[in-house]
Amino acid sequence: MATLLITDERMARHLTGPNHPESPSRLAAALRGTRPLLQGVVLRDRCREATREELLRVHQAAYVDRVLAQRGRVGMIDHETLLSEDSVEAALLAAGGSIELVEALLDRSARNGFALVRPPGHHAESARGMGFCTFNNLAVAAAHAFQRGVERVLVVDWDVHHGNGTQEIFYQRPELLFLSMHQDRLFPDSGGEEERGERTGLDTTVNLPLPPGTGDATYLATWSEKLLPRAEAFRPGLVLVSAGFDAHAQDPMSQLRLSTATYATLCRDLRTLAERHASGRLALFLEGGYDLDSLEASVRACIQELSAPMS
Numbered sequence: 001m002a003t004l005l006i007t008d009e010r011m012a013r014h015l016t017g018p019n020h021p022e023s024p025s026r027l028a029a030a031l032r033g034t035r036p037l038l039q040g041v042v043l044r045d046r047c048r049e050a051t052r053e054e055l056l057r058v059h060q061a062a063y064v065d066r067v068l069a070q071r072g073r074v075g076m077i078d079h080e081t082l083l084s085e086d087s088v089e090a091a092l093l094a095a096g097g098s099i100e101l102v103e104a105l106l107d108r109s110a111r112n113g114f115a116l117v118r119p120p121g122h123h124a125e126s127a128r129g130m131g132f133c134t135f136n137n138l139a140v141a142a143a144h145a146f147q148r149g150v151e152r153v154l155v156v157d158w159d160v161h162h163g164n165g166t167q168e169i170f171y172q173r174p175e176l177l178f179l180s181m182h183q184d185r186l187f188p189d190s191g192g193e194e195e196r197g198e199r200t201g202l203d204t205t206v207n208l209p210l211p212p213g214t215g216d217a218t219y220l221a222t223w224s225e226k227l228l229p230r231a232e233a234f235r236p237g238l239v240l241v242s243a244g245f246d247a248h249a250q251d252p253m254s255q256l257r258l259s260t261a262t263y264a265t266l267c268r269d270l271r272t273l274a275e276r277h278a279s280g281r282l283a284l285f286l287e288g289g290y291d292l293d294s295l296e297a298s299v300r301a302c303i304q305e306l307s308a309p310m311s
Contacts, residue, residue, distance in 0.1 A: 002111065002307075003040060003306045004109075005034055005044065005114050006047055006113065006114070007043070007044075007047070010089060011118050012028070012090075013090060014087040016082045016084070016132075020082065026289065026290070029292040032296045033298070033299030033303065034299070038303065038304065040307045041306075047100050048093070049092035050092050050140055054096075054099060054140060055135060058126060058136055058143050058169050059124075059126055062127070063128060063129075067135070068088065071088040071089065072085050072088075073085065078128075080131070081130055081131065081132055081134065088134075090118065091119055091135050094117035094118060094121065095121070095136075095137050097117050098115045098121075098138065098141040101113045101115045101141065101283050102145050106150070106281070112271065112282040113282075114303060115141075115285045115286065116286050116299070120287045123188060124136040131161065136166060136169060138166060139165065142170070145240075146175065151237055152177070153240060154177050154240070155240050155241075156180075156227070156239070156240070156241045156270060157241075158241065159182065159242050159288045160256055161182055161246070162180055162182040162186075162188060164188045166242065167190070167191070171198055171201055172200060172201040173204070174201050174204050176201075177231070181210060181223065182207075183211075183247065184210060184212075185209075193208070193209065206226075206227070208222055212255035216258060219262060220262060231270075231273055232273060236274075237278050238281045239274040239278055240283050242287045243302065244287030245263060245288065245289030245295050245299070246288035246289050246290055248294040250293065251290055263298045263302060264302065264304070264305050267305040270282055
């Protein structure tokens, strides 16, 4: 089975205006990271839109309908989450492509994969979008996996910003374990260690905020000592990753100092875990990453790890 990459050039039509960090050039850089295509890697460059019903699994109807009403119009969700005429279409394609990736893994037509989509999703909560995010692509995909009968889903968020939206959506769900490593006291100023879930979801949210200046050695020590053991003990049937690359040392949006090699290590570790517990079913979803060179290199490094022969 191949590693499946899913994207769609229509997502580049989501225009955010001059000098906005979340620009079409990010998708172009991520796609450059796929080239040349490696043996055992398949690129699908057309995806479907998510349906309203699929969005309603994680988003409130009033919010979904408010966004859908903006289709073909210029507007905004908040002051930094802007909409051009084609933005709603792009958001629907990003969510739909994310579902298609999970479907491919569950149908065993791909062994793992990467959804190279925009706008990103992990800040989008059940009732509002924010932080450049319209719909929560990964959350929509996770909900689809539950609909298909997956019993336990592991979500790892290694974006430098806390995935507040994914956390909020699944905060009371014991069948989803949410693990996040992010820079402390950075937008959206959430993700403290005391945020552990609620009710039946208590202790299925794990936040590991890291101080500015954290580099590879400390990050990987925290990863291996605190995060991976929790992931192993959960024994997931599916592993999903909010794969943001804005903790890279070259990225202008944060003060963490990770290298491209660290992202390769994270991906390798999660692939090993997925092979052990989830029949290899591992899906990455593009989130942040605003330095184009490091974004391209980090996407390429992850694809190489996804497609490498298992030792």
